[in-house]
Amino acid sequence: MKLSLGPLLYFWPKQTTEEFYQAAINSSSDIIYLGETVCSKRRELKARDWIALAKSLNHQGKEIVLSSMALLEAPSEVKVLKQLCENGELSVEANDMGAIQLLSEKKVPFVCGSAINCYNASTLNFFVNKGMQRWVMPVELSRDWLQKVLTDAQKMGIREQFEVEIFAHGHLPLAYSARCFTARSENKAKDDCELCCINYPTGRKTNTQEGQQVFVLNGIQTQSGYCYNLLNDVDSMRGLVDVIRVSPESLDSLSVINRFKQQLNNQKNIQIGDYQCNGYWHQIAGLETIAT
DSSP states (O other): OEEEEOOOOSOOOHHHHHHHHHHHTTSSOSEEEESOOSOTTOOSSOHHHHHHHHHHHTTSSSEEEEEOOSOOOSHHHHHHHHHHHTOSSSEEEEOSHHHHHHHHHTTOOEEEOTTSOOOSHHHHHHHHHHTEEEEEOOTTOOHHHHHHHHHHHHHHTOGGGSEEEEEEEEEEEEEEOSSOHHHHHTTOOGGGOTTGGGGOTTOEEEEOTTSOEEEEEETTEEEEEEEEEOGGGGGGGTTTOSEEEEOOSSTHHHHHHHHHHHHHHSOOOOOOOTTEEOGGGGTSOTTOOOOO
């Protein structure tokens, strides 16, 4: 199995972002995704900056992939999408159907991101015919679901035509909205948000009235309140999963990748901290934790 560093879901200053990726090139990751996937107003790095950064990291022993937005709402965002698809050098993670269509027309191989609703082998077959080389499983699906889908894909004769990647560590991206919940939490309008999400480098935690941390607000993205952690589930991925994804949350995410590397080489049970979960993988409530 390979290890990947997913696209940065939060809004960090340009210098912090660039320093993070320069450090990431020396990590245990085999694949690095980068690009803005949440909000087009986050312009510390513009599309041309993401492309330039990606190309500067290319040919340094890692597979570099550009990630597209998950929710496009304006012609300007479609223009940025076209820039990514026409970069001429790097593959692209498509996070909406518009990206898949553009990449298919240009005959550019792509990664199907977890934001795209793909739940069965027939849909996988459709995407394979469009040029998909890797499928990132939707975050709410379980190991049992994955096994069934791949069994069906094997029967259809397409299993060997794509890799499977799963989101294995980080706060899960659960939903996207036209509204910006971070701005709303500060009584700001979306169009006059003052880019307040840059003040929350790991999102803004949200609790129930009973005090349970259930969600993290990240602009237009709603994330799980608990950190998803499949570190102790690596052994159950063998034979099913090709790529294990760690989502960047801080510089410590690079050491998380190293821990997954150690697990791949020497599976042992590791005690995980509070506010972490693995429920979806075991086909139960996502915020639950099953010891493995």
